[in-house]
Amino acid sequence: MERIPILKMGPFLLVTIQIDLYDRLALTLENDLINMVSQTGARGVLIDISAVSIVDSFMGRILGNIASMSRIMDAETVVVGMQPAVAITLVELGLTLQGVHTALNVEKGMELLNTKLIGNLEQDEEEEEDQNDRND
Amino acid sequence: MNTTAQVLEKNKERILEKWMQNQLSDASLRDDLMTSDELQRQSKEMLDGLLRAVSKGNHDNIYDTEFEQVTDTLRDISITRARQGFSPRETGTYVLSLKQALIEVLVEQRQDDTSTLYMEIMQLNTLLDNLSIVTFETFIKGREEVILRQTDEISEISTPVIRVWDGILALPIIGTLDSARTQIVMENLLQEIVNTGSNIAILDISGVPAVDSLVAQHLIKTVSATRLMGAECIISGIRAEIAQTIVHLGIDLSNIKTKASLASALQLAFSMTNLEVRRNDKNKGLNIMR
Amino acid sequence: MEIVREQDVVPFRNRVREFSTRIGMSLVNQTKLITAASELVRNMLKYASGGKVILEIISHNAKTGVRLTFKDEGPGIADIALAMRDGFSTGRSLGLGLPGAKRLVNEFDLKSNPGEGTTVTVIHWKHGR
Structure with a gap:
């Protein structure tokens, strides 16, 4: 069965979704990713969706689930590289991906995760703040 | 006795001549937008199609297949005219002056038979009225397209990043x-x-x-x-x-x-x-x- | 086009993309239409275990667009008004499928009788209006 590869980069996990997902594949990804987080004790998850042309409510829910599940295991999730057309469609659909951090590209996402990590170390429990503080 | 179609067919040249005359005599004609040669060619094509359709015995339903060519030509003409900036009067005159020409010729040919003439004129009237409705519909559609394109352009310019x-x-x-x-x-x-x-x-x-x-x-x-x-x-x-x-x-x-x-x-x-x-x-x- | 398995969804999306590209629809409008189609197809698979989709290119009053008709013979929808409400779902999902799809396309029509199945027709115009 097809699987999406998950790469480990230091304390973070990187997933690049290159194909249009059908539902079962997305569910497998959710499963694999969460297992990986718990196995490696990763502190952050980067999901690169720059090659994804369609994000519907199911896919949005999977992204939200991954974020919430990782957070319970003390890892932050950043979705990077969303296409403008996808962003507009999601807003129109009424899905704003609450609780998921976003960044323009992998590099900026990594930066964001690093700042989050430092912040987390400084004040042990960081309450889920509005994502606005990413630029501070 | 000759049928309407035959009469018209026989006098095609005369009708075309009269029609051209009517069109050209209209003071509002914009010869800057179209040469009279082109007008002549367009009008002939139109008249040919119309007579062919009438000869098949169809006098009123312009949505039938026989009229497809006529309405297509007509649509073509009015949409081009709309884009070129002709006024509605000019575009409308095109069809209405054809009616004038047809009726004039019929009157000449049917001097002895007024009841047939009456029927024929009635039929032609309805037919050409329908055709002029098509003309206007298309004309307005053409103008609307222009407006839509401009709207797009305006919104394009008005949002600089x-x-x-x-x-x-x-x-x-x-x-x-x-x-x-x-x-x-x-x-x-x-x-x-x-x-x-x-x-x-x-x-x-x-x-x-x-x-x-x-x-x-x-x-x-x-x-x-x-x-x-x-x-x-x-x-x-x-x-x-x-x-x-x-x-x-x-x-x-x-x-x-x-x-x-x-x-x-x-x-x-x-x-x-x-x-x-x-x-x-x-x-x-x-x-x-x- | 018949949709009976989950794997049919991706080729179906590609067909929709093909159709909307053919009439020169912009990327954003394509994405909206495909996302809506994706929602509706998911509903069809989930609640009616599959059905049929008809793809058509239509034009009307100088507008061109794509029309999709989703037909299934599933259990139908008992309360359409409720099903169209944001956040309502009988299947433990986000409840955005139907209302979300409606917001994404220009025209949306849903007909359903309990026990007889559901037909959803959506139209999206080339310029998105």
């Missing part, structure tokens, strides 16, 4: 924000964010005359989409009366960063990207320190 600083974009919105425009604003803004890799976008609404709940919703959508892309959006240029209406309408903008002026929004953007603007004592210029 300006790069005010490295990583900071500004987008001044001028005029009313409806859903079609929001769509274009969003598309341009998000595309520009991708192109420049900017983290912050400032949406300046000083040029928006009024903000009602619908406009506010469009703004919120734009901000949400920007956030989904991974950038932050600041709304600036909120005038006193706009602030009042927003509160009176009970619109919640608390999740969105808002500033009164573009200057203060830029300041906020600087502090968000850890930039500092300082006055340099020596030359009084602006110096940016990282």
Whole structure:
């Protein structure tokens, strides 16, 4: 069965979704990713969706689930590289991906995760703040 | 006795001649837009098609297949004329002067048989009236296309995205924000964010005359989409009366960063990207320190 | 086009993309239409275990667009008004499928009788209006 590869980069996990997902594949990804987080004790998850042309409510829910599940295991999730057309469609659909951090590209996402990590170390429990503080 | 179609067919040349005469004698004819040769060619094609259709015995239903060619030609002519800037009168005269010519010829040919003449004129009347309706429908459609294209062009021009600083974009919105425009604003803004890799976008609404709940919703959508892309959006240029209406309408903008002026929004953007603007004592210029 | 398995969804999306590209629809409008189609197809698979989709290019008053008709013979929808409400779902999902799809396309029509199945027709114009 097809699987999406998950790469480990230091304390973070990187997933690049290159194909249009059908539902079962997305569910497998959710499963694999969460297992990986718990196995490696990763502190952050980067999901690169720059090659994804369609994000519907199911896919949005999977992204939200991954974020919430990782957070319970003390890892932050950043979705990077969303296409403008996808962003507009999601807003129109009424899905704003609450609780998921976003960044323009992998590099900026990594930066964001690093700042989050430092912040987390400084004040042990960081309450889920509005994502606005990413630029501070 | 000859049928109407035969009579008309026999006198085709005369009809065409008369028709051309009618058209050319019209003082409003724009010979700058079309040569009379071209007009002649167009008219002949049209008349040929019409007579062929009538000869099949169809006098009234112009939506039948026999008339397909006639209506097609007619549509072609009126749509070209609409685009070329002919007036409705000129376009309408085209068909109506044909009616005149046909009737004149019939009157000449049927001097001895008034009852047949009467019937024939009635039939032709209905037929050509229907054709002129087609002409107008198409003419107006052609004009509407022009309007639509212009609307697109206007919305295209009216949403410039300006790069005010490295990583900071500004987008001044001028005029009313409806859903079609929001769509274009969003598309341009998000595309520009991708192109420049900017983290912050400032949406300046000083040029928006009024903000009602619908406009506010469009703004919120734009901000949400920007956030989904991974950038932050600041709304600036909120005038006193706009602030009042927003509160009176009970619109919640608390999740969105808002500033009164573009200057203060830029300041906020600087502090968000850890930039500092300082006055340099020596030359009084602006110096940016990282 | 018949949709009976989950794997049919991706080729179906590509067909919709093909159709909307053919009439020169912009990327954003394509994405909206395909996302809406994706929602509706998911509903069809989930609640009616499959059905049929008809893809057509239509034009009307100088506008061109794509029309999709989703037909299934599933259990139908008992309360359409409720099903169209944001956040309502009988299947433990986000409840954005139907209302979300409606917001994404220009025209949306849903007909359903409990026990007889559901037909959803959506139209999206080339210029998105």
